[in-house]
Amino acid sequence: MKAVHLLAAKPWIWSWLAAAVVWTATVAVTGGAGAFGLTQAALTFAAFSVIVGTGQMFVITLGPGNIDLSVPATMTLAGTVALKLMNVDNGMIAPGLVVALAIGIAVGVGNYGLIKLLRIPPIIATLAMSFIVQSAAIWTNRGLRIKPPSLLAEFTTSSTFAIPNMAIVALLVAVIAWVLLEKSLYGRWILAIGQSMAAARMAGIPVDGTRFATYVLCAVLAALCGYLLACFSGGAALNMGAEYLLMSIAVVVIGGTSVAGGDSNVPGIWGASLFLFLVVSMLNTYGLGAGFRLIMTGLIIIGVIVVASGRRARQP
Amino acid sequence: MNIREILLASAAALCVGLPVSASADTSDKTIALSNNYAGNSWRQAMLTSWNKVTGQAVADGVVAAADAFTTAENQVTEQAAQIQNMILQGYDAIVLNAASPEGLNGAVKEACDAGIVVVSFDGIVTEPCAWRIAVDFHEMGRSQIEYLAGRLPDGGNLLEIRGLAGVFVDDEISGGIHAGVEEHPQFEIVGSVHGDWAQDVAQKAVAGILPSLPKIDAVVTQGGDGYGAAQAFAATDREMPIIIMGNRHDELTWWKEQKDANGYETMSVSIAPGVSTLAFWVAQQILDGKEVPKDLTVPFLRIDQDNLEEGLANTEPGGVANIEYSQEDALEVIQAAM
DSSP states (O other), X not given: OHHHHHXXXXXXXXXXXXXXHHHHHHHHHTTTTTHHHHHHHHHHHHHHHHHHHHHHHHHHHTOTTOOXXXXXXXXXXXXXXXXXXXXXXXXXXXXXXXXXXXXXXXHHHHHHHHHHHSOOOHHHHHHHHHHHHHXXXXXXXXXXXXXXXXXXXXXXXXXXXXXXXXXXXXXXHHHHHHIIIIISHHHHHHHHHHHOHHHHHHTTXXXXXXXXHHHHHHHHHXXXXXXXXXXXXXXOOTTTTTTHHHHXXXXXXXXXXXXXXXXXXXXXXXXXXXXXXXXXXXXXXXXXXXXXXXXXXXXXXXXXXXXXXXXXXXXX | OOHHHHHHHXXXXXXXXXXXXXOGGGTTOEEEEEESOOOSHHHHHHHHHHHHHHHHHHHTTSSSEEEEEEOSSOOHHHHHHHHXXXXXXXXXXXXXXXXXXXXXXXXXXXXXXXXXEEEEESSOOOOTTSEEEEOOHHHHHHHHHHHHHHHOTTOEEEEEEEOSTTOHHHHHHHHXXXXXXXXXXXXXXXXXXXXXXXXXXXXXXXHHHGGGOOOOOEEEOOSSOHHHHHHHHHTSSSOOOEEOBOSBHHHHHHHHHHHHHHOOOOOEEEOOTTHHHHHHHHHHHHHTTOOOOSEEEOOOEEEOGGGHHHHHHTSOTTSBOOOOXXXXXXHHHHHHHO
C-alpha cells in the first residue's frame, strides 16, 4: 500500500500509465499479434524524442521563459553536415560525430551569447538562431541526401538482445541525465536557479555559467539526435527536425516536469515519448479520420497533463 | 578575310543562330518569382531550375530580368507584403507559388490593378485576374490505382500514406486514390497514415501501424514518403509490397537497387520542380501579347520500369526527378488548354 502511495506521488508515473493504457488498447485491436513489433517500433522512435527532450528538459528547468526553439534546426544542420563529411565512408564515423557535436556546441554558445550579451529573451534568441542555423543547413546541403556509412546505418537500425540499439543509446543518455540532475552539484544548481534565480545568485551559485552550460548541453543533445536520426532514416533531409520542436517540449511537459522550472524528472521523458508515439499508432490502427485523430491526440494529451498535475496541489 | 570581316561574319552567324522565338517584344520586361517556401528538396530544385532557365533567357535578351524571392516563414502576410513590394518595384509580371489559395487574393488583385501579369503555379490563387497553372492531383491519385489494377488484377490490401493533414493537395490526391478504389473494388485500403510528405515521418507512421495490419500488397503514396515506407517494411519480416514512388532521388535509387537485385517493379509519378520554368514561359508569352486561357494544367512526370535509369540520371542526388520546360513546351500547354 505504501509502495502504491509512493509511486502515485511520482510526477512521472502518469505518463507511464498513459503509455501502458494506449499500448494495451492498440494491441487489443489485433488480438495480441504485433505486440512485439509495436513495442520495438515504439522503443526505437521514442528514443529520438528522449534525446532531444532531455536537453529541452534541462533548459526548461532553468525557470520561466527558458526554452530552446533552435532544436529542429540544430538537428538538421548536424545531420546534413555530418553525413556530407562522412560521405558513406565507415572510417569517417568518428570525425562525423565530432563535427555534429561541435555544431551543437557552437549553436549552444551562440544561443546563450544572444541571450546574455544582447539581453534577448530566450524564446526570441533561440528562434533567431534557428533561422541562421536552418539557412546554413540549406546553404551547405541544397537538399542533398547522402546515405550514412553502412556500419552506422546498420547500428542505428538493428537491435541487441531484441532491444533496438537506438533505445539503448537513449537509455544511456537518460541515465547520465538522471545522475546529472539528481546526484550532481550541477543538477542542484539548475534546480535552484529554476526555483528562484535571485536566491540562487545570493547563495553564490554561478548562475551564468550554469545557464550557459545548460543551453550548450541542449544543443549538443539535439545535434546528437540529428546525427543518429539522419543515419537511422537513410540520409539527412532539410525538414527532418521539424517534428521535434513541439515533440521536445511536449515530452517534457507530459513527463511531469514543471513548466515553471525548478522541478524536473528524467523517467517521465521516456514515458511521455513512448506515449506520444503510441497514441498516433493507436489512432492510426483504429483507422480514424485525420481531423478526428488530431482532435483525439490533443484531448488525450490535455487529459494526461491535467491528471498528472492534479497531484500538484503540493505542499509548499 | 580581314579581322573586320571575320567579326562581321561571326556576328551574322550569331544572329542567324538565335532562336526566332526570342522576340524583342519582351526584352525590356521584368519578371519576379514570389515563392513562399524553400525548405525541402523539391523547392530547392524548383529554384535551381528557375535560375538556370531564366538566367539563360536574360542572357539571350528574352526578358530584362527574372528575379527570385522567397519568404522566410511560409506566412501569408509575409508573402502579401512581398507582392506589394514587387508592385512598388515595378515588375511587369509576377510568377507566384502561393502560401494560400485565398489569403493572397487582395495583394494579387492590387498587382492586377497596377497592370501586372500574375501567373500562379503549384500553389495557385483563386483571384480571377490571375492565371493558374494547376496540377491535377486527383488524377495523380487515381492513376496509381489504375497502375496497380494492371499489376494486381485480383486486387489486394492497400496501405495509404497521406500528406499533411488539412492541406488541399492531400485531400485531392487521397480523393483520387479513393475514387480509383471505387472503380476497382478488388482493392481495399486497410490502413491509412499521415507521412507529411517527409521520409522520416512516413517511416515512423508506417512502423507504428504495421504490426496491426494484415498482409499489405501495395502502398499508395503522395511523394517523398516512399523510401520511408520501404525502410519501415524492411525492418520487419514482411514481404516488400509494391510501393508507388514520388520521383525523389532516394526513392528512385532504392527502386533501382531493388530492380537490380530482385527485379522489383513499380512506378513513380510526381510533378517536376521545373514547373516554375513553365510558369516563367507562360508569363513571358502573356507579356508578349499572346491570348492565354486563365486555367492551365501541368503535365505529370511519370517514371516506369523501363525508363527508370533515364529518370534517375535526370535527378540530382537528394533532389526530385526534373525536367526544365522550354518556350515550345509552354506553347504546347497553352494550346492544349485552348
